[in-house]
Every structure is written in C-alpha cells, then in structure tokens.
Amino acid sequence: MEKKEAKVVVNHLTKKFGDLLVLDDLNFEVQEGEFLCIVGPTGCGKTTFLNSLTRLYEPTAGDILVNGIPVNPKTQNISYIFQEYSSFPWLTVEQNVRFGLEIKKTPKAEADANVEEMLDIVGLTKFRNYYPSQLSISMLQRVAIARAFATKPELLLMDEPYGQLDIDLRFKLEDELIKLWKKTGTTVLFITHNIEEAVYLSEKIMVLTNKPTSVKTVLDNNLPRPRDVTSPEFVELRNKVTDLIKWW
Amino acid sequence: MRAFEKNKRLILGAVGIFVFLCIWYIATKSTTLGKVMPDPVTVFGGFFTAFVEPIGTKTMTMHILISLRRMLVPYAIGGFTGVLIGILMGWYKVADAIFMPYIQMLRPIPPIAWIPLSIIWFGFDEGSKYFLIFLACFFTIALTTYNGVHSVDETLVRASRMLGANDRQLFMTIVLPTTVPYIFSGLQVALGSAWATIVAAEMIRSSEGVGWLIVRGQDIGNMTQIMIGIVAIALTGLLITTLMRVLENKLCAWTVRGK
Numbered sequence A: 001m002e003k004k005e006a007k008v009v010v011n012h013l014t015k016k017f018g019d020l021l022v023l024d025d026l027n028f029e030v031q032e033g034e035f036l037c038i039v040g041p042t043g044c045g046k047t048t049f050l051n052s053l054t055r056l057y058e059p060t061a062g063d064i065l066v067n068g069i070p071v072n073p074k075t076q077n078i079s080y081i082f083q084e085y086s087s088f089p090w091l092t093v094e095q096n097v098r099f100g101l102e103i104k105k106t107p108k109a110e111a112d113a114n115v116e117e118m119l120d121i122v123g124l125t126k127f128r129n130y131y132p133s134q135l136s137i138s139m140l141q142r143v144a145i146a147r148a149f150a151t152k153p154e155l156l157l158m159d160e161p162y163g164q165l166d167i168d169l170r171f172k173l174e175d176e177l178i179k180l181w182k183k184t185g186t187t188v189l190f191i192t193h194n195i196e197e198a199v200y201l202s203e204k205i206m207v208l209t210n211k212p213t214s215v216k217t218v219l220d221n222n223l224p225r226p227r228d229v230t231s232p233e234f235v236e237l238r239n240k241v242t243d244l245i246k247w248w
Numbered sequence B: 001m002r003a004f005e006k007n008k009r010l011i012l013g014a015v016g017i018f019v020f021l022c023i024w025y026i027a028t029k030s031t032t033l034g035k036v037m038p039d040p041v042t043v044f045g046g047f048f049t050a051f052v053e054p055i056g057t058k059t060m061t062m063h064i065l066i067s068l069r070r071m072l073v074p075y076a077i078g079g080f081t082g083v084l085i086g087i088l089m090g091w092y093k094v095a096d097a098i099f100m101p102y103i104q105m106l107r108p109i110p111p112i113a114w115i116p117l118s119i120i121w122f123g124f125d126e127g128s129k130y131f132l133i134f135l136a137c138f139f140t141i142a143l144t145t146y147n148g149v150h151s152v153d154e155t156l157v158r159a160s161r162m163l164g165a166n167d168r169q170l171f172m173t174i175v176l177p178t179t180v181p182y183i184f185s186g187l188q189v190a191l192g193s194a195w196a197t198i199v200a201a202e203m204i205r206s207s208e209g210v211g212w213l214i215v216r217g218q219d220i221g222n223m224t225q226i227m228i229g230i231v232a233i234a235l236t237g238l239l240i241t242t243l244m245r246v247l248e249n250k251l252c253a254w255t256v257r258g259k
C-alpha cells in the first residue's frame, strides 16, 4: 500500500567533459533508507557520477532531486567520502572528525557525543591528538569515514572508501557501516569495484556499463543478514554480478 | 640519539666558526693585505666594549635597539599589508590582475635605488628609512602569501563544500590554515631582507644604528668600526631569525611535528 518516498531522483543525468561523453542519460531512484551499491568497470565514470550528483561538477544535462528538491549540500545533510584521502593536515584527528559538526554549528554537547562515538567506532580514540601526517594511510581513511558519519547525514555517498584498507579493517568497517545504517536509517550510495563487498553490503546493486556510462541493470539483494560470504545464495549473486560486468 | 644529533649540529657549527676565526687571525698577521685589517680579537673586543663605551653618542645596546625599531616598524607594516594584498590577489582574480604587474615590476628594484626618491618623498628622517625597509619585505610577503592561497588543496575544498561550508567558512577553515605556513616562510625570508637593508636605510642621514656604524666607519676610514658594525648586524640577525623560527614552530605545530 504505502510506497516509500523516493529519497533521490535522477532524471536524464548527462555529463560531458568537452567532447568526452562520460555519463549518458542516467535515470533511477533511490528510496529513503536504501543501501545502494554501484558497481562498474574501472574508469567508467563512477566518481564523475557522484561528483555530478552533488554538483561538485555541474551536470551537462538532467535533474537531481533529493527529498523532491534540487540537491544542495549547503542546506541538506549530505556526507561524501572521497576516493582520495582528504583530512585536514592542520587539525588533529579529533578536530578533523568534529569539522562537519562545526560547519553545521551543531550544539556542543551533541557534537562531543558524536565525536566520541565515531572515534570509538573507527578505533582512533587513542590517536585523537595526532596530526594526519603522523598517521598511516588506513588510519587516515578512518578519519575521513568518522568525519562523514559524525554529522549523521541523511544521505551518505561513499566512493570506494575501503579500497585501500587491509582486509580485517575492511570487514570491521563494513559491519560498522551496516550497523550505522540500520541505526540511523541513512540512505547510502556506495561505490565499489569489489563485487563481494557490494553483495555483502547492499540492498540493491546498480550495475553501470562501460563509457559512455548508463545504468545497465539494478538488482535486488534480499539475502538475509548477517550475510555469509560462503553461502550458495551469496556466491550465486556474486557470480551473477560478475557476469554482468564482464559481459559486453 | 636525537639529542646527540642536535648537539652534533651545534658542535660542528661551533667548530666551523672557530676554524674561520683562526684563519681570519692568521691572515691578519701574516699576509700583506691582511695587515690593513683588524684581527678578530680586536673586532670582538671592540664590539663588546661598545656595550659600555659609546661609539658616537650611543652604546652598542642603543645602536642595536634603534636599528631594530627602524626595521620592525616598516616590517610590521609590510607584513600586514603584504599578507592582506597577497590574500586579496590569491582570492580575487580582479585583485590579481590589478596588483600583480606592479609587484612584478617593482620587486626587482633594489632598495638602495630608491634612496634619492625616498628622501624627496619622505625627507631625511625616519620616514624614508621606513620606506626602504618596507620595500625590502613587502613584495616577498605578498608573493608567498599569494602562493599559499593558490596551493589550497582542491579535495579539501570539495570536502568542506560537501559538509555545507559557505565561502566565509571555506576561507577561515581551509584557505587561512593552508596559507599560514607560507605566510611564515615569507615573514622569515622578509625578516632577513629587512634587516639586511638597515645599512642602506641608515645611509640616509643618521647618527646612530648598526648601519650607521658601517657608513660612518667608511667616512672616517675606521676599519675596526666597520667590522664591529658587521658583527653587530650578523649577531642580531642570527638572534631575530632564530626567535622567528621558534615562534613559527609554536604556531604551525602540524607542519613541524609530522617531520
């Protein structure tokens, strides 16, 4: 009966860099609270897609609506974790995590609590007073993740955030992400080239074509949680997605 | 281990200076040209004696303090305006287009070339001296600040835009912190240039100051006084640049601690 309200609506999104057509008429919707994984071949325009979605790049054509209005990061609580690391070198770990909360002028008590919670989840409480130049790559990415989560965003965009982490930490942060998602009801768009990761995390998997990129298909992923990567259903879905990406 | 390394630096530096003083001493005693030069003992003796016995009308303390004030006033003005113009040029393309040609044209002119004009414009008093020293530091500070603003990391700008930062927040939380280390390195270099220009500034009628010691020494043919002036400039220069570095390390902890 009750249809969930569409959180994100993308109509005819097209992006060209000069003559290079990267995104070719993308159309899709993401429902409130959905966890969507986006997979596609390397260089197909996944990052460009998120950048256009958030208007860091001006789309060549098309509309993007969040909550029914044109997307605007200034007024909407969106967090975006970039593929490349982006911590502020002059701020300590703690100050980095607090950054978004200060920009948004969150009340101090609430900000304090969020920062503590996030530092604890990513395991950086002991390193709160370190500067980024003193941290390892994987710790830096945890800082970026904590910073993005700390504002409790209603829309969370993640561009291969776990690509460069070691496997233990990746598993841990994947589980944390699921926990946070369940707890907060955030809508998540998660880009990855790791199909197992996509199948493990998502409720829906969007497969993109090679350049010029359009939506090839969207698969539902109703595997029960917690998911077992060795179960036959899991392996079957994983193989299905793999074939979709390989098949040109 | 680190303490040893640090001491090693100090020891090597001290040995280097000692060797230099020895060569200087021997050269004054055993070469023909050296005979017209005072030896280091005379020079340093004269330098320290000057703290109690005045040269001209002032003791060494006063010479140094007067010169320091002559340098610090225009240095502060040059620092303030340099940072301001540098940020304006870095942030606004219009300001860049307007100011940059002037900076590029005026910067290569050595301060000493401005002496005649500065006397006409500002008279023989402190004004013209300030002007020369201002010129010696303003351009450096403006340009390094400008480079700082331009070195802002695009990813960080995008990150804070995504968190909803407006232009003012972007400036305060990203542009300024990025620029601060550049401003400091500009201030550091400019401090050296400003102090080095003190001799040129005190060529304009003066009756005290470390630069005056040299200019006056030349007029009366007193080689020892010239050398005392040089020592005074060198030691004071070392002192102020060291102080500046300590300040920088305090204020830009993130660039230092990571190294």
Ligand SMILES: Nc1ncnc2c1ncn2[C@@H]1O[C@H](COP(=O)(O)OP(=O)(O)OP(=O)(O)O)[C@@H](O)[C@H]1O
Pocket: A017, A022, A041, A042, A043, A044, A045, A046, A047, A048, A049, A083, A193
């Ligand atoms: N700012 C830009 N200017 C010009 N071309 C660009 C720009 N950004 C991306 N491109 C081009 O768009 C295409 C897609 O790039 P994009 O980074 O979005 O791919 P991707 O799917 O994120 O790749 P990866 O899997 O390596 O992260 C590439 O061919 C790239 O050269």
Ligand SMILES: [Mg+2]
Pocket: A046, A047, A048, A083, A159
């Ligand atoms: Mg990418």
